[in-house]
Amino acid sequence: MMGKVDLVMWTKNGGKFLRQVFEQIERVIPEENINQRIVVDDHSKDETIRIAKDFNWQVYPNPAHGIASGANEALRHVQTEYFVSLEQDVILAEEWWEKIPMHMANQDVAVAQGIRLATHPTLKILDEYEYSRKGALFGASLDNNLIRTKIIRQLGGFPTKCSICVVYHLLDVIVRANYRWIIDKTVVSQHLRTDLKSYYRHAYLQYANCECHKSDLKVNMRLFLTSPLRSMHLAIAQKHPQLLYVYPRIRFNCLQGALNARNRSIQSIQSDR
Ligand SMILES: [Zn+2]
The missing domain is CATH 3.90.550.10 (Spore Coat Polysaccharide Biosynthesis Protein SpsA; Chain A)
Known part of the structure; x- marks a missing residue:
């Protein structure tokens, strides 16, 4: 066809x-x-x-x-x-x-x-x-x-x-x-994802380089704050203890990226004035 x-x-x-x-x-x-x-x-x-x-x-x-x-x-x-x-x-x-x-x-x-x-x-x-x-x-x-x-x-x-x-x-x-x-x-x-370190970096860059603020700071903050509890449930269900630190670390990097993007956009608004 x-x-x-x-x-x-x-x-x-x-x-x-x-x-x-x-x-x-x-x-x-x-x-x-x-x-x-x-x-x-x-x-x-x-x-x-x-x-x-x-x-x-x-x-x-x-x-x-x-x-x-x-x-x-x-x-x-x-x-x-x-x-x-x-x-x-x-x-x-x-x-x-x-x-x-x-x-x-x-x-x-x-x-x-x-x-x-x-x-x-x-x-x-x-x-x-x-x-x-x-x-x-x-x-x-x-x-x-x-x-x-x-x-x-x-x-x-x-x-x-x-x-x-x-x-x-x-x-x-x-x-x-x-x-x-x-x-x-x-x-x-x-x-193909072979190491966590480059994935953490990728998570940060996705949010730091975003120009449209698709997901706002509040959402990222909430996801980060709830990540220890969510990763605990998931780690137990999947019998995979690494999730306990990997998931919160990813959410932390996303939050950091989003913060960075927001600060940059505030700076650019201020410098336009
Ligand atoms: Zn974007």
């Missing part, structure tokens, strides 16, 4: 995992269904570009910085009715190609994707916990998606409001336009 699709990925210093990620993509998506392989690279200083070329991906430079700019540059090169958006640290689920394209039978579906769980055992438990308690649209991402090109173009491409929260703003635009975003929880890809 699905003809040829373009594959797009935005990269930045992803050399560490890129070979395994590309190898898995070639295993999961049949060669006869692939039109172009497009990488938009965000000024990588490692071997990302060389690896991408070795795997026959066309490499374009990100004209600015960040995900929105990379994604829009990729979209500019797409030629097919549907395209697949991928990320440099996600190992695509074996059954991704068998299951995700079926969701496009409904013309209102703009985006269909599976979910992904961290490979680090502690982070994996946290991911599963979040998926089990949140709604159908929780876990929207841009790393294992099939996207209907026409709708995204018609809605103005990838939103540029915030360099971090592109996916949330895109989801918002799509839902408001009465199109659908499907998250198929039976298709589970792997998010």
